[in-house]
Amino acid sequence: MRIPTRRALWILLLGPATIPAGAASISYTVPGTPPAGSSSLDVAPVGVSFEFFAFPSYFTNVTATKQCLSNFRSLTGVWPPIRIGGTTQDRAQHDASASAMVVYTVADPKDAPAKLTFGSSFFKLAATYAGTVVIGLNRGYNNIANTIAAAKVAQKSMSNLRAIELGNEPEYYAGANQPIAVAAGSWTPGVDAKSQNSWIAAVGQALGSPAIIQAGNSNTDPPTWGAAELIPNLNSTSRSYVYDYSHHNYPGGTVTSLMSHSGIVNNMKKFKADVAAAMAVGKEYVLGETNSVSGGGAAGVSPTFGAALWTMDYVLHASVLNIRRTYFHHGTVGLCYYCWWGRYSMGAPYYGAYAAQEAMANGSYIAQLDNGSSAYAGYVIYDSASKPLRVMLYNSEYYAGSGTRVASNFTLSGIKSSSVKAKRLTAASALSRADNGAVPTWGGQQFADVTCSIAGTETFETTTVTNGSVTFSIAASEALLVYLQ
Numbered sequence: 001m002r003i004p005t006r007r008a009l010w011i012l013l014l015g016p017a018t019i020p021a022g023a024a025s026i027s028y029t030v031p032g033t034p035p036a037g038s039s040s041l042d043v044a045p046v047g048v049s050f051e052f053f054a055f056p057s058y059f060t061n062v063t064a065t066k067q068c069l070s071n072f073r074s075l076t077g078v079w080p081p082i083r084i085g086g087t088t089q090d091r092a093q094h095d096a097s098a099s100a101m102v103v104y105t106v107a108d109p110k111d112a113p114a115k116l117t118f119g120s121s122f123f124k125l126a127a128t129y130a131g132t133v134v135i136g137l138n139r140g141y142n143n144i145a146n147t148i149a150a151a152k153v154a155q156k157s158m159s160n161l162r163a164i165e166l167g168n169e170p171e172y173y174a175g176a177n178q179p180i181a182v183a184a185g186s187w188t189p190g191v192d193a194k195s196q197n198s199w200i201a202a203v204g205q206a207l208g209s210p211a212i213i214q215a216g217n218s219n220t221d222p223p224t225w226g227a228a229e230l231i232p233n234l235n236s237t238s239r240s241y242v243y244d245y246s247h248h249n250y251p252g253g254t255v256t257s258l259m260s261h262s263g264i265v266n267n268m269k270k271f272k273a274d275v276a277a278a279m280a281v282g283k284e285y286v287l288g289e290t291n292s293v294s295g296g297g298a299a300g301v302s303p304t305f306g307a308a309l310w311t312m313d314y315v316l317h318a319s320v321l322n323i324r325r326t327y328f329h330h331g332t333v334g335l336c337y338y339c340w341w342g343r344y345s346m347g348a349p350y351y352g353a354y355a356a357q358e359a360m361a362n363g364s365y366i367a368q369l370d371n372g373s374s375a376y377a378g379y380v381i382y383d384s385a386s387k388p389l390r391v392m393l394y395n396s397e398y399y400a401g402s403g404t405r406v407a408s409n410f411t412l413s414g415i416k417s418s419s420v421k422a423k424r425l426t427a428a429s430a431l432s433r434a435d436n437g438a439v440p441t442w443g444g445q446q447f448a449d450v451t452c453s454i455a456g457t458e459t460f461e462t463t464t465v466t467n468g469s470v471t472f473s474i475a476a477s478e479a480l481l482v483y484l485q
């Protein structure tokens with residue numbers, strides 16, 4: 001006969017009411033005030049990046065854009081920060097005589113242009129946005145006069161201008177598909193840093209404005225490329241023109257690896273020294289362009305609910321690491337797997353971004369309750385009076401839609417109230433795609449295709465606190481936001 005497994009024996013002894021395999025009991029104590037090392041929060045840590053050439057389309061020809069951004073404003077009281085840039089910023093030249101916002105030709109509407117020009121109306125459109133804007137300009141072509149001319153128009157026409165980037169992902173300049181003029185000869189992090197130093201000094205001087213440049217903007221991991229490498233190569237003149245330091249990041253991988261909490265913590269460790277280097281010179285550090293998988297995303301990964309959970313955990317952990325703002329990239333309209341919305345449908349990742357922004361809305365400090373070594377996460381957000389405001393709990397176990405969806409118990413202790421309410425972020429599975437009709441829910445609500453308006457009744461779960469402790473059941477591939485006030 002078959003020898004019973006240990007688990008089968010266990011069931012024989014105790015009956016079927018035992019804890020399913022893979023279920024865990026997780027306990028976190030919520031500190032009454034921000035623990036030492038807590039990070040302070042930006043007013044709107046969740047930002048959006050638009051590919052340079054596609055920005056006018058998003059703002060004039062994609063209905064969802066305005067409402068999707070406005071939904072974030074409803075959470076925080078301010079419009080989310082945006083950044084306009086990307087690979088095509090280094091293919092773009094300013095044409096003061098052009099009346100069009102962008103001029104280019106492509107063989108297929110889903111192609112990104114190999115080169116383009118843009119008129120001053122590009123900045124007029126950016127100026128209509130009621131939130132802050134970072135504009136990425138061209139360094140690759142090594143035409144500093146053109147970039148200074150563009151920067152001056154941006155400065156003059158945009159009261160919402162936060163900063164200007166000089167070049168995008170310069171480490172690729174020497175590669176075949178990139179503008180190479182500035183990278184003629186040898187091109188190393190050190191050579192790029194010298195180039196950044198002289199460009200920052202020249203553009204900063206031309207604009208006559210301190211703290212106007214978002215510097216860095218590499219994608220290759222620190223320490224080879226990044227703020228810690230760049231800063232010592234900038235002199236005091238250039239440093240005075242720097243507003244903040246920015247890096248890009250596309251972790252890639254499978255849905256399982258992407259959404260893994262320990263994987264996220266591990267992926268982001270590389271930014272710690274870079275953030276410290278920026279803070280040591282009194283500057284902020286941001287992820288100026290990021291998303292799940294580079295090159296517009298991966299069809300089997302980027303549009304999924306697992307990628308939504310990645311988005312949520314990633315930006316919360318970024319905030320814990322003192323990364324002030326995280327700008328999630330949006331590329332070619334109509335060919336963008338990681339995009340939060342498109343012309344016709346919503347993307348599941350919007351739900352993760354929205355849940356994270358709601359968790360941090362009006363918060364002043366954030367701390368992580370777990371140590372990053374497991375599949376389970378907890379983040380506590382404090383208000384300006386240093387009182388706990390909300391806790392986000394995340395079960396990053398992968399559930400692909402078949403078999404038992406195992407739930408784990410998360411217990412919070414140190415809770416002062418007699419009951420708490422909570423909102424759940426869930427979907428049928430980690431592979432659910434809003435654009436394929438498997439729409440996630442956030443507290444029972446959903447965002448409509450095309451309009452991005454929120455629909456359904458906001459639903460809270462209420463749980464009794466016993467002796468300062470409260471326990472929630474959170475299934476694999478789910479998150480729960482607990483309201484402590």
Ligand SMILES: *[C@@H]1O[C@H](CO)[C@@H](O)[C@H](O)[C@H]1NC(C)=O
Nearest residue numbers: 018019023024025407408409
């Ligand atoms: C979670 O809590 C419930 C209710 O107390 C209990 O029935 C269940 O066995 C617990 N599950 C785990 C994984 O501890």
Ligand SMILES: *[C@@H]1O[C@H](CO)[C@@H](O)[C@H](O)[C@H]1NC(C)=O
Nearest residue numbers: 056057060061062109334343
């Ligand atoms: C808007 O998008 C549609 C659909 O792709 C396209 O046919 C049209 O040319 C676009 N209009 C503008 C002004 O970009």
Ligand SMILES: *[C@@H]1O[C@H](CO)[C@@H](O)[C@H](O)[C@H]1NC(C)=O
Nearest residue numbers: 074075076077358359361362
């Ligand atoms: C944050 O504060 C603003 C007012 O400044 C308010 O409109 C918004 O509802 C608050 N957000 C949350 C999630 O409570």
Ligand SMILES: *[C@@H]1O[C@H](CO)[C@@H](O)[C@H](O)[C@H]1NC(C)=O
Nearest residue numbers: 197198201202235236237238
């Ligand atoms: C910093 O470098 C720039 C560009 O080379 C130069 O114009 C400026 O004078 C330098 N500043 C100092 C303080 O050396």
Ligand SMILES: *[C@@H]1O[C@H](CO)[C@@H](O)[C@H](O)[C@H]1NC(C)=O
Nearest residue numbers: 026027370371372373374376
């Ligand atoms: C992290 O926490 C887990 C419990 O969740 C514990 O088993 C592990 O030892 C801790 N690791 C470190 C490095 O503290």
Ligand SMILES: *[C@@H]1O[C@H](CO)[C@@H](O)[C@H](O)[C@H]1NC(C)=O
Nearest residue numbers: 029413414415466467468469
């Ligand atoms: C209440 O919690 C405290 C620790 O926080 C513990 O010592 C005590 O035994 C608990 N009481 C009950 C009735 O569970």
